[in-house]
Amino acid sequence: MSNPVYLKxxxxxxKSVGSVYHRLRISLSQPIGPxxxxxxxxxxxxxxxxxxxxxxxxIHDFDNDNDASRLDFLFKVxxxxxxxxxxxxxxxxxxxxxxxxxxxxxxxxxxxxxxxxGGMGIAPLFPLVLKLKTSQSSIAVLYxxxxxxxxxxxxxxxxxxNISVKTTTEDGTHGxxxxxxxxLKHEENDGQAKRILYACGPEPLLKIVSxxxxxxxxxxxxxxxRLMACGVGACLSCVVATMNGYKRVCCDGPIFDAKDxxxxxxADS
Amino acid sequence: MPILNVxxxxxxxxxxxxxxxxxFGYGEEYASLIDLNQLGAIVTKGISLTPQQGNPPPxxxxxxxxxxNSIGLHNVGVEVFAQERLPFLRxxxxxxxxxxxxxxxxxxxxxxxxxxxxEGVAALEANxxxxxxxxxGIHFGSTYTSVAKITNSLIRTIKLPIIIKLSSQVSSIDxxxxxxxxxxxxxxxxxxxxxxxxxxxxxxxxxLGGVTGGLSGPAxxxxxxxxxxxxxxxxxxxxxxAGGITNYKDALEFLIAGATAVQVGTxxxxxxxxxxxxxxxxxxxxxxxxxxxxxxxxxxxxP
Numbered sequence: 001m002s003n004p005v006y007l008k009x010x011x012x013x014x015k016s017v018g019s020v021y022h023r024l025r026i027s028l029s030q031p032i033g034p035x036x037x038x039x040x041x042x043x044x045x046x047x048x049x050x051x052x053x054x055x056x057x058x059i060h061d062f063d064n065d066n067d068a069s070r071l072d073f074l075f076k077v078x079x080x081x082x083x084x085x086x087x088x089x090x091x092x093x094x095x096x097x098x099x100x101x102x103x104x105x106x107x108x109x110x111x112x113x114x115x116x117x118g119g120m121g122i123a124p125l126f127p128l129v130l131k132l133k134t135s136q137s138s139i140a141v142l143y144x145x146x147x148x149x150x151x152x153x154x155x156x157x158x159x160x161x162n163i164s165v166k167t168t169t170e171d172g173t174h175g176x177x178x179x180x181x182x183x184l185k186h187e188e189n190d191g192q193a194k195r196i197l198y199a200c201g202p203e204p205l206l207k208i209v210s211x212x213x214x215x216x217x218x219x220x221x222x223x224x225x226r227l228m229a230c231g232v233g234a235c236l237s238c239v240v241a242t243m244n245g246y247k248r249v250c251c252d253g254p255i256f257d258a259k260d261x262x263x264x265x266x267a268d269s
Numbered sequence: 270m271p272i273l274n275v276x277x278x279x280x281x282x283x284x285x286x287x288x289x290x291x292x293f294g295y296g297e298e299y300a301s302l303i304d305l306n307q308l309g310a311i312v313t314k315g316i317s318l319t320p321q322q323g324n325p326p327p328x329x330x331x332x333x334x335x336x337x338n339s340i341g342l343h344n345v346g347v348e349v350f351a352q353e354r355l356p357f358l359r360x361x362x363x364x365x366x367x368x369x370x371x372x373x374x375x376x377x378x379x380x381x382x383x384x385x386x387x388e389g390v391a392a393l394e395a396n397x398x399x400x401x402x403x404x405x406g407i408h409f410g411s412t413y414t415s416v417a418k419i420t421n422s423l424i425r426t427i428k429l430p431i432i433i434k435l436s437s438q439v440s441s442i443d444x445x446x447x448x449x450x451x452x453x454x455x456x457x458x459x460x461x462x463x464x465x466x467x468x469x470x471x472x473x474x475x476x477l478g479g480v481t482g483g484l485s486g487p488a489x490x491x492x493x494x495x496x497x498x499x500x501x502x503x504x505x506x507x508x509x510x511a512g513g514i515t516n517y518k519d520a521l522e523f524l525i526a527g528a529t530a531v532q533v534g535t536x537x538x539x540x541x542x543x544x545x546x547x548x549x550x551x552x553x554x555x556x557x558x559x560x561x562x563x564x565x566x567x568x569x570x571x572p
Contacts, residue, residue, distance in 0.1 A: 003301040006541050044539045049515065050334045052486040054539045097302075097541065227329050229336065229538040232302070234294030234314075236343045237329035246322055246343065251298075 004100050004232060005032050011092045012070065018149045022086045024073045026094055033068025035059055036103025037128035038223055038255045041071060042231040044095045045084055054097065055081040056228045058124035071098065074123045074152065100231050101254045104128050104198060104221055112138045112193045116209050118180055118201020119145045122153045124223050125200050129163065139163040140187065144180025148173035181208040189216045197221070203263070210258035220258035224249050271555035272562040273548070275529050277507045278430045278455030280364060280392050282309035282530060284551070285563065286520065286544050289511045289534030290315050290368035290394060290434070291340065295354040302541040305361045307548060309530060315368040315396050318380050320346035325478035330467050335488030336535050337467055339479030342370060342399055347383045355389055364391035366432065370399060378422050385429045392429055395419065398436035398461035407464070410435045413448045420452035432509065434458040437496040443503030450504040458509040458532065459500055460493045486535040487513045494526050501527025501568060515543065517550025527568040
């Protein structure tokens, strides 16, 4: 894990994607790179005493070519904090604590890589796909959401070419109707190539992917989400139950080996 | 250059600003973000005799101007603290105050004895006010008799300065503060987070895994300020003020109310540089107002 930096940024672009999604591009006062896909940042806006906590967001895109002096975040407006971010205009100052967390481990060469994204779970998986695409020949992205408009990264995934993208929607407006985990049945171990799974999304999804991986004896990495306060391992707010006791999602994760997680500890899940 | 140093009992601090226990981990977590040598003191996460797993998640929930937490004193225990956490802090010149707790009076004394035997500990802060554990914590800090008894047991057996951390949730803080002072406590910290809760309307369940929690942040600052002022009027020992301090102006209010030093908690989360900015802000304030010594501010509340 790299040492995080607390620094100033400025909004370079803040585009709405559909009705409730936003893509926020921030230029940093100094480079903080390189970023590992799966790492996150804490964002906060000054002069908002009624919102005492920063907000954790997966780093969705970055320019490691320039040592990461620009970060992109993809988020859904769900509450006070995200509404505030959605209204930031170009040039607005913003405070960033990043990079945080461990990030996804690389896939061993020659693996069949299966990536399972539920809704906003695509945010940290998108840069992972970009990275793995340079070394892996076989990448399948299983991408599910409530409805077509919630598949926010679909155009970019299609633009990548060379990867297989299968979608599901709960209302059947795109791809197969149902939950994305239904697509796992097509990814059963055929004994030909080694496989590796990466997943991010609601916790019930992660549990199903984790169970599938265990049965298939396939390594599986999951990105866990928790409400957070400090982001640096100090406050112990964001713990997740693991085989080795509570671990801090912010710095022991957010990426965990799926077989270490004790599912169902969080009342939100 | 204005003088910022203060005395908390026998402890001399280069300035009055330190973290509140539980918000700053064991110090190392923030060492890449701020220079720990700039702080008045470092206050550790609360330590117990054995490691504690803490409360089930969710452990945190943001309210308007406040943060509810139900961490439940999750900590590594005194042995791991001594071997793996404290050595890092010895690299710094800043005095280390170890916050600690027990489930019985004997346990408080046992932890305090173990911690005070360690090299590099300047003082102990006894948590008699945690809202998040079932035994001990806030119960010890809620009556005159129990505060007097535990303070007496610690003062008799421990050579290091003893700071008693109390709650605002008592019927008469001046009596409770006098109980600590009467038995020889070197200082008092006020306040801990305030017992509180939040409910999810959809499920009608509490939003915290521990059901209730402690409220911190700007929302509790006026409560903290009033409690500090009352205690400062009642006792002569130094008071360390805590509760929603976010900037140097907040810190000044506590000093004027009678606090000798201040702790910063929740504000560290949003801005890890808060404490450093408060120290700089205090220095600038004194210069601008032609005040030579910060101690002139302490307890300067006018009627």
